[in-house]
Amino acid sequence: MNGFRRSGDDVVAKFGLEDAELLATLARQVAVLIADRGEPGDDPVLDRLLPDAYRDSAEDAAEFRRFTESELGDQKVANALAIAESLDTSPGSKNVTVRLDAGDAMSWLRALTDIRLALGTRLGLTDEGVPDLGGGGSGGGSEHDADQSALTYAIYSWLSAVQESLVHAVDR
Amino acid sequence: MADTLERTDERTEQWQQTVLERPWVTIVWNDPVNLVSYVEWIFRTYFGFDRTEAHRLTMLVHNEGKAVVASGTREEMERHVTAMHGFGLWATLQKDEA
Known part of the structure; x- marks a missing residue:
């Protein structure tokens, strides 16, 4: 995966089979997470993907959510599924070439953001980094947790690079 | 005459609402x-800022933790906040604190 580059009016990227399958799986997982969501406050990932519009009034936030959340959630599910669909692999192929027009690229940018927000929230990511990856064993997590976090963070970083390349390709 | 006065009153009322009420603002928060x-x-x-202003506001979000990116009516700000949430940005609206 060398990232997205401009190709005429489109942007194009080639993904290795495993990378394509990983990203498609993550996209579908985020779509399911959003589609099957419960009440606000149940899951920090969903609270970040569908945040309160009002900080200082729970009443206003709930009222606003009643009118907007359903459509916003549907859009996010559709964007995530669009990513998964454009990564469909044909049997026997070693890689997947993704070609996006301006509209597809918009869906990809939004969905990549949502996937990264989901992973970043699960990791407890802050501006200073990931707590579980601090080393020294003071975080209280097991070695297994640290391994999991390291893997998740590696995937997160890869998706950041994919998105960065897409922003620059779209914004030539 | 009475008709004119009434219409003036109506206009005055609208003027008071727009001029004296604090506007609403859209805030984008750092994440x-x-x-x-x-x-x-x-x-x-989305907002139509030039590169310099877009960069200034982004750095404000990044370094100060938040930036006011729009102000106007509550309805307009609600549209902006929903749009920002669609992009995955963390945004809220509130009455201008100034």
Whole structure:
């Protein structure tokens, strides 16, 4: 995966089979997470993907959510599924070439953001980094947790690079 | 005459509402996930800021933790906040504190 580059009016990227399958799986997982969501406050990932519009009034936030959340959630599910669909692999192929027009690229940018927000929230990511990856064993997590976090963070970083390349390709 | 006065009253009332009421603002908050390049791109394409202003606001979000990116009626700000949430940015609206 060398990232997205401009190709005429489109942007194009080639993904290795495993990378394509990983990203498609993550996209579908985020779509399911959003589609099957419960009440606000149940899951920090969903609270970040569908945040309160009002900080200082729970009443206003709930009222606003009643009118907007359903459509916003549907859009996010559709964007995530669009990513998964454009990564469909044909049997026997070693890689997947993704070609996006301006509209597809918009869906990809939004969905990549949502996937990264989901992973970043699960990791407890802050501006200073990931707590579980601090080393020294003071975080209280097991070695297994640290391994999991390291893997998740590696995937997160890869998706950041994919998105960065897409922003620059779209914004030539 | 009475008709004119009434209409003036109506206008005055509208004027008071728009001039004396504090406007609403859209605030974008810092988060550790969103890319600077992506946020700048949204500020330019959605709000129509030039590169310099989009960069200034993005750095304000990044360094100060938040930035006011729009002000106006409550309805307009609600549309902006929903749009920002669609992009995955963390945004809220409130009455202007100034």
